[in-house]
Amino acid sequence: MATSNPSVKRQLRQAYQQMHRAHGHQQWWPADSPFEICVGAILTQNTAWKNVEHAIANLKTAKALSAKRMYDLPVDELAQLIRPAGYYNMKAARLRNFLSVLMEQHNGSLQRMMADKTETVRARLLSINGIGPETADSMLLYAGGHASFVIDAYTKRIFSRHDWCKETDVYDALQTLCQTALGQRTDAARTDYWQDYHAQLVVVGNRHCRPKNPHCDECPLRSLLPT
Numbered sequence: 001m002a003t004s005n006p007s008v009k010r011q012l013r014q015a016y017q018q019m020h021r022a023h024g025h026q027q028w029w030p031a032d033s034p035f036e037i038c039v040g041a042i043l044t045q046n047t048a049w050k051n052v053e054h055a056i057a058n059l060k061t062a063k064a065l066s067a068k069r070m071y072d073l074p075v076d077e078l079a080q081l082i083r084p085a086g087y088y089n090m091k092a093a094r095l096r097n098f099l100s101v102l103m104e105q106h107n108g109s110l111q112r113m114m115a116d117k118t119e120t121v122r123a124r125l126l127s128i129n130g131i132g133p134e135t136a137d138s139m140l141l142y143a144g145g146h147a148s149f150v151i152d153a154y155t156k157r158i159f160s161r162h163d164w165c166k167e168t169d170v171y172d173a174l175q176t177l178c179q180t181a182l183g184q185r186t187d188a189a190r191t192d193y194w195q196d197y198h199a200q201l202v203v204v205g206n207r208h209c210r211p212k213n214p215h216c217d218e219c220p221l222r223s224l225l226p227t
């Protein structure tokens with residue numbers, strides 16, 4: 001289980017101040033609309049973001065980046081457009097699963113799909129084949145404005161290297177730790193905090209906290225390393 005140690009919670013809050021001071025607010029998620037965020041959240045599964053950008057650019061060029069247009073596309077055409085994101089047949093099927101729920105149960109309105117209690121919308125998203133916790137929470141937090149902290153591989157790597165969690169901790173335990181430690185703000189301020197917190201961890205993970213040979217000397221979190 002992730003820790004309930006108060007000093008860990010203090011360090012998590014301190015970590016944000018140091019990352020924010022180093023990088024500034026990241027204004028995440030990088031997208032032009034909530035629908036694009038949801039598409040990006042599926043496309044980014046198991047691939048680097050630069051590959052997602054190519055796939056999104058293809059969708060924009062084909063004028064397919066709306067729920068209705070994408071829903072009307074044959075799935076093999078959709079797969080070809082998103083090919084740069086990798087696993088394109090599987091991701092096209094996952095997009096279709098998401099679009100089917102959006103179009104057939106919510107009349108194509110993402111606002112309607114997201115308009116409920118966080119746990120209700122989260123369960124709705126998780127019931128869609130191909131949408132797991134990280135994808136669902138990305139959609140909730142960034143497209144729906146719900147307070148649902150996103151945990152990813154960067155979070156786990158950074159946290160475990162700082163002894164804020166164990167490598168064996170599961171998604172829900174880490175999410176509970178973050179939501180408890182970082183839950184002191186309310187409503188829009190909390191959503192913005194959690195949106196930017198996750199974005200800051202991604203920056204640290206990309207720039208410094210590599211799987212091998214982390215660049216701790218230049219990292220804004222170096223003062224929080226265990227002694």
Ligand code: SF4
Pocket residue numbers: 158161162204208209210214215216217219220221222223225
């Ligand atoms: S690079 Fe080093 S200091 Fe930075 S998050 Fe990773 S382990 Fe911590």
